[in-house]
Each structure stands twice: as structure tokens, then as C-alpha cells.
Amino acid sequence: MSDIIKAPDHILEAGPFIYADILDFKNLQEIVVNYRVDWIIHFSALLSAIGEQNVPLAMRVNIEGLHNILELANQYKLKLFVPSTIGAFGPDSPRDPTPDLTIQRPRTIYGVAKVHAELLGEYYNQRFGLDFRSLRFPGVISSDTNPGGGTTDYAVAIFHEALKTGRYQCYLEPDTMLPMMYITDCLRSISEYMELPAEKLKMRTYNIHAMSFTPRILAEIVKRFVPEFEMTYKPDSRQKIADTWPMRFDDSRARADWGWHHEYDVERLCQVMFDALWPQYRPGKQRTKPVSKQ
Numbered sequence: 115m116s117d118i119i120k121a122p123d124h125i126l127e128a129g130p131f132i133y134a135d136i137l138d139f140k141n142l143q144e145i146v147v148n149y150r151v152d153w154i155i156h157f158s159a160l161l162s163a164i165g166e167q168n169v170p171l172a173m174r175v176n177i178e179g180l181h182n183i184l185e186l187a188n189q190y191k192l193k194l195f196v197p198s199t200i201g202a203f204g205p206d207s208p209r210d211p212t213p214d215l216t217i218q219r220p221r222t223i224y225g226v227a228k229v230h231a232e233l234l235g236e237y238y239n240q241r242f243g244l245d246f247r248s249l250r251f252p253g254v255i256s257s258d259t260n261p262g263g264g265t266t267d268y269a270v271a272i273f274h275e276a277l278k279t280g281r282y283q284c285y286l287e288p289d290t291m292l293p294m295m296y297i298t299d300c301l302r303s304i305s306e307y308m309e310l311p312a313e314k315l316k317m318r319t320y321n322i323h324a325m326s327f328t329p330r331i332l333a334e335i336v337k338r339f340v341p342e343f344e345m346t347y348k349p350d351s352r353q354k355i356a357d358t359w360p361m362r363f364d365d366s367r368a369r370a371d372w373g374w375h376h377e378y379d380v381e382r383l384c385q386v387m388f389d390a391l392w393p394q395y396r397p398g399k400q401r402t403k404p405v406s407k408q
């Protein structure tokens with residue numbers, strides 16, 4: 115694993131970790147040669163909300179960085195995975211559901227860079243035979259890391275705030291529906307997809323889906339675990355982004371072509387998030403049993 119930031123202890127304990135700046139091509143070449151790299155999983159990016167706050171940096175990291183990675187993968191004949199996103203669609207795309215192949219006119223630099231990555235990766239695949247693969251992910255929810263500056267961050271922050279303060283002020287309107295996925299499904303999708311023989315793939319970029327919910331729906335479930343929880347709403351600039359994104363993803367082609375299936379729905383997601391975060395925020399405090407659905 116690599117990054118330009120210092121890794122937390124649990125990452126250092128899990129395996130080798132090195133500094134790598136995706137904007138430094140020569141250093142990337144050195145790493146591939148010295149560590150005998152044969153696959154690249156290219157996660158580095160500025161997410162949608164933070165990208166809008168620093169467009170020049172987002173262009174460098176998300177576009178120039180991708181160019182380096184594609185060239186590197188092609189030069190050394192590496193297998194390459196680049197995640198895409200619901201943010202690769204825009205207001206002109208059908209939103210409920212959004213199919214794999216449709217109009218893509220995103221309105222954020224993040225989305226524009228992801229469409230660029232999808233197209234360039236597919237071009238390198240057809241032109242040079244590069245084994246490029248991409249999945250378009252919903253908002254990914256995990257208890258391991260803090261939200262990284264995206265439009266879907268509320269669906270992570272809500273769990274921390276519910277346990278820490280019993281309150282959360284949501285920056286999206288209560289009925290804004292977005293596709294989401296639990297991290298375990300996300301990571302499993304990458305490993306299953308990357309292991310597939312190339313002949314199984316009819317496309318190089320697939321939508322994948324797990325669940326869709328609104329802030330209001332999520333807040334109601336959170337309340338079952340933390341009965342005192344209260345959510346208020348103060349929409350900000352992220353609302354404008356969310357309003358242009360898919361509400362539900364049509365992932366029927368991933369399901370048909372290579373057997374994609376999700377295992378976590380919103381109920382199970384809440385269960386695992388509270389299992390993981392409860393001891394951190396309420397150590398020694400008796401876990402309340404979730405109130406069952408009315």
C-alpha cells in the first residue's frame with residue numbers, strides 16, 4: 115500500500131507501506147521495478163466536494179495522476195484497477211435507475227476526471243491491450259476511516275456523531291436519495307472483478323449497486339440504535355452535487371456478466387457500523403439493543 119500521508123498503525127501492521135506520489139512518474143517506475151509490482155489498484159483522488167474547493171489540485175491529482183498511472187501500467191504491462199463513481203453521471207443522465215451506458219455529463223471536476231479515466235482506460239485497453247478494469251461505486255461507508263471530502267460523507271459521519279453527541283446536522287435535504295455500499299462489499303467486488311478471466315468481461319467499466327437510502331431513512335434506523343438521536347438539516351453546496359447524481363444504480367450487467375451481488379443492505383450496514391464504533395465512543399457502556407422496526 116502507498117500514499118503521500120503517514121499511515122495509521124493498523125495499516126502499518128497489515129503489510130508493507132511506502133510513500134508514493136502519483137505525480138512523480140520516475141518514483142513510480144522505481145517502485146514498480148524494485149517491488150516487482152504486477153497489479154495497480156489506483157485509489158488516489160480528491161473526492162467530489164473537496165475537488166470543487168481546489169479545482170487546479172483536483173485536475174493534477176485526478177487527471178495528471180491518472181495519466182501517469184495509465185502510462186506506467188502500459189509500460190510495465192500491469193493489470194490496472196481504477197475506481198469510478200456515481201459522480202461520473204450528471205443531471206442529463208437518467209437517475210432512477212442509472213444504466214451503465216447512458217449520457218455522462220457530470221458537473222464536478224471529480225466526475226469529469228472519472229469519465230476521462232473510464233474513457234482513457236478503455237482506449238488503452240483497445241489500443242494497447244492494457245488490462246484496465248473499473249467499477250462505478252456508490253458512496254462507500256466504512257468505520258475504519260474518516261470521510262474524505264465527498265458528497266456522500268454524511269452517511270459515515272452520522273454514525274460517529276450519533277454516538278459522540280446524539281445529534282447530527284445533515285448537509286443534504288432529508289429526501290435526497292443516493293446509492294451506497296458497505297466497505298466489505300466494495301472490497302470484495304474489487305477482488306472478484308480483478309480475478310475474473312478477461313473473456314468474462316463484456317465491458318471494462320461496470321456500475322455496481324448495493325442499497326439506496328435518504329438521510330431521513332438512515333436517521334430513522336440510527337434512532338433505533340441510539341434512541342436519543344436527533345438529526346437536523348442545513349443543506350449546503352453538496353446538495354447541488356447530490357441533486358445531479360443517480361438515485362439508484364442499475365447494475366444488472368455486472369450481476370449477469372460476472373455474478374456481482376451485494377451482501378449488506380441498510381439494516382445490516384447500521385448493525386456493523388454500530389458494532390464497530392460503539393466501543394470507541396461508549397467504552398464500558400452497555401450497548402442498547404436496537405428497537406425493532408414499527
Ligand SMILES: NC(=O)C1=CN([C@@H]2O[C@H](COP(=O)(O)OP(=O)(O)OC[C@H]3O[C@@H](n4cnc5c(N)ncnc54)[C@H](O)[C@@H]3O)[C@@H](O)[C@H]2O)C=CC1
Nearest residue numbers: 118119134135136157158159197198199251252253254262
Ligand atoms: N469513498 C467513496 O464513497 C467512493 C470512492 N471512490 C473512489 O475510491 C478512491 C478512494 O476513495 P477514498 O478512499 O474515499 O478517498 P480518500 O480521499 O479517503 O483517499 C484518497 C487518497 O489519495 C491520496 N492522495 C492524494 N494526492 C495524492 C498524490 N499526489 N499521490 C498519492 N496519493 C495521493 C490521499 O492522501 C488520500 O489518502 C477514489 O478514487 C474515489 O474516487 C469511488 C466511489 C465512491
Ligand SMILES: CC(=O)[C@H](N)C(=O)O
Nearest residue numbers: 161162199264265266
Ligand atoms: C460517491 C463518491 O464518489 C464519493 N463518496 C463522493 O461523494 O465524492
